[in-house]
Amino acid sequence: MSHAARSAxxxxxxxxxxxxIIGEGGVAAVTNRRIAKxxxxxxxxxxYHFETQHDLLRESLLHFVREExxxxxxxADQCQSEGIDIGGAASLAGQVADGTSFDSAHIAPFELYVEAGRDERLREAAAEAFTAYDRLAAQILTGLGVPDAERLAATTVALVMGLQLRRLATGSSADDLVDALLLLARGAAVPDRP
Known part of the structure; x- marks a missing residue:
């Protein structure tokens, strides 16, 4: 553990x-002794700080989501203040994705989302996490002038999460993410046809 982490x-x-720990060995690897060490x-x-393992997992998931x-x-605020078009936003997303190393801290949320599928007590935290992601996606889509941004937010989040999971599993680049976001945003910007 780094000096900064020890002084937190x-x-x-x-x-x-x-x-x-979750990122390295999954939820099953979480024990109080290992955490303490x-x-x-x-x-x-x-x-003292976490009465149950459920509390610990929930707070860990929420902490990650708050930071992200x-x-x-x-x-998103920077994009709004500087102005950005759809291509620029997709490119920025790709740069962010490429810059996100799949270290243990970034693998852990995927583990926790899967665990929420098994443990309904974690579902509220997972739902809160996805609500935060949806809000952020809606803000970015609105800033890009995409009509019906609120409705498309969950689809955008699902697309990004799915492609990030694919990157995690295959080691592929973020190029697919950029292409998919461009396809989604450009399709959403096209007015409905009769």
Whole structure:
């Protein structure tokens, strides 16, 4: 664990450790002892800050989503203030995707979304995560002048998540993501035909 991570508040260190563990070994690898060791905290600190493993998984998922949403909202705001066209937005998405290494912290959310399919107690956190992504996608689509951005937001998020999962599984580049976003945005910008 880096010096900066060691000096973070205990609760944050635990969450960071959980995301790292999940990314390396899946949800099944999360144990209080392993968390304590990875976070550099006492075993009692883990149970003090998180009463159950469900609480720990939920907070870890929400933390990741909040950080990603903050990062992408900053990009969306930058695009709005500087002005960007559909091609530029798709290119930016590709650059962001290419710049997102699939380290343990970025693999962990996929694991947590799958776990939410098995554990209904995590579904509320997963739904909150996707709502945040949908809001962000709608903001970007609206900024691009795409009609009916709210309706297309979930489709856009699903497309991005699916292509990111494909990249994770195959090691492919972000080129497919750029092409798919261009196809979706250009299709959405075309007025309905009778």
């Amino acid at each position: 508040p205990t609760r944050q260190r635990i969450i960071t450790a959980v995301l790292h 990875e976070a550099g905290v006492s075993l009692g600190s883990v149970t 949403t903050r990062r992408f909202t900053e990009l």
